[in-house]
Amino acid sequence: FFFNDTATTDIYTRSIVGSVRCVQETDLQPHEEEGKYRKMDCPSCKNKFILKDFKAHDNICGEKVLPCPQRCGKSIKFQEIALHARECPSPPTLCMFAFAGCCYVIGPDETLDTHYKLNMERHLAVSYTHLRAHET
Numbered sequence: 001f002f003f004n005d006t007a008t009t010d011i012y013t014r015s016i017v018g019s020v021r022c023v024q025e026t027d028l029q030p031h032e033e034e035g036k037y038r039k040m041d042c043p044s045c046k047n048k049f050i051l052k053d054f055k056a057h058d059n060i061c062g063e064k065v066l067p068c069p070q071r072c073g074k075s076i077k078f079q080e081i082a083l084h085a086r087e088c089p090s091p092p093t094l095c096m097f098a099f100a101g102c103c104y105v106i107g108p109d110e111t112l113d114t115h116y117k118l119n120m121e122r123h124l125a126v127s128y129t130h131l132r133a134h135e136t
Helices: 024-031 051-058 078-087 112-118 120-133
Strands: 010-014 020-024 039-041 048-050 064-065 075-076
Touching: 024 039, 039 051, 048 051, 064 078, 075 078
Parallel strands: none
Antiparallel strands: 010 020, 039 048, 064 075
């Protein structure tokens, strides 16, 4: 729910059963000042939300700055991650068991040896499953 800051004195709300009722703006003040209905600004895009709807927005806010998923050390806006992935100086290294289903991507601050040692049992299991699925 994205709200409009140009509020009128009457706000129309719909109840669970579908009836529409008029609520005085002053009746909403306690809800807007605390709890899940309090107003807040997105720190990234500066749009206004009520708290209960902010988490969903925060997961997709294009202006939100995140660390590079390929771990190059750069901070990138969410809306630019796909573009950055094509130009990133630290392309991901796939695990050699990717053919069998290991989806792990090794970043520049890790080594393949460490990943292989920590995931030996998992790699054995996915390899076995892969071989069984391709038996003739």
